[in-house]
Amino acid sequence: MYMKHLDFFKEGIRNIRTTGTITRSSRFLCREMIRPVDFEKAKIIVELGAGDGVITRHILKNMKQDALLISFEINDKFCEILRNIHDPRLVVVEDSAEHISAQLKAHGFEQADYIISALPFLSLPKDLGINILRKSAAALKDGGIFVQMQYSLLLKHLYDSIFDKVSLRFVPINVPPAFVLVCEKSKVIGAV
Numbered sequence: 001m002y003m004k005h006l007d008f009f010k011e012g013i014r015n016i017r018t019t020g021t022i023t024r025s026s027r028f029l030c031r032e033m034i035r036p037v038d039f040e041k042a043k044i045i046v047e048l049g050a051g052d053g054v055i056t057r058h059i060l061k062n063m064k065q066d067a068l069l070i071s072f073e074i075n076d077k078f079c080e081i082l083r084n085i086h087d088p089r090l091v092v093v094e095d096s097a098e099h100i101s102a103q104l105k106a107h108g109f110e111q112a113d114y115i116i117s118a119l120p121f122l123s124l125p126k127d128l129g130i131n132i133l134r135k136s137a138a139a140l141k142d143g144g145i146f147v148q149m150q151y152s153l154l155l156k157h158l159y160d161s162i163f164d165k166v167s168l169r170f171v172p173i174n175v176p177p178a179f180v181l182v183c184e185k186s187k188v189i190g191a192v
């Protein structure tokens with residue numbers, strides 16, 4: 001079902017700049033990542049950096065039957081595992097998160113209600129990170145929420161500059177302990 005711990009560790013080491021970690025998120029972190037989601041209302045959820053699906057499965061467990069989850073992942077081994085989830089509400093997109101708008105359109109949607117991101121912005125090239133964040137904000141509906149995990153608050157100013165309101169949660173039981181940034185889009189953000 002999941003990749004073995006040792007294989008995840010090896011995959012993390014092999015691609016440390018894009019994976020940004022050697023362990024998958026703890027269940028405490030997964031729960032905190034989906035806490036801001038109102039599953040009664042969520043119709044389109046986008047996940048960025050799905051890995052081998054630990055948060056994906058938490059989302060699917062709570063999602064309504066008529067909702068859709070579009071999960072982005074660039075690592076082919078992780079994508080193979082994600083495709084084996086075999087849930088008709090899940091679309092696995094083996095593409096970079098910066099193509100979020102094009103992929104939403106390709107699946108018949110303009111914008112998402114929620115974006116849940118585990119992308120390792122600290123280890124990705126800075127320009128790519130900023131680009132993905134801006135495009136994610138543009139791909140969110142007004143009133144939508146972007147949720148991001150981070151192991152430090154070094155980049156918090158970026159989220160503050162792109163979203164209208166950012167609030168913070170801390171999850172100590174994770175390796176390493178993590179922050180969850182809940183970023184709200186309340187006003188129209190121009191196309192990028």
Ligand SMILES: C[S@@+](CC[C@H](N)C(=O)[O-])C[C@H]1O[C@@H](n2cnc3c(N)ncnc32)[C@H](O)[C@@H]1O
Nearest residue numbers: 018019024025049050051073074075096097118
């Ligand atoms: C920190 S891991 C998170 C994995 C899993 N979601 C978890 O919480 O354990 C980050 C994931 O983002 C993926 N990733 C990195 N850059 C990406 C990009 N530009 N677009 C989509 N996924 C990307 C990596 O391959 C990796 O699986």
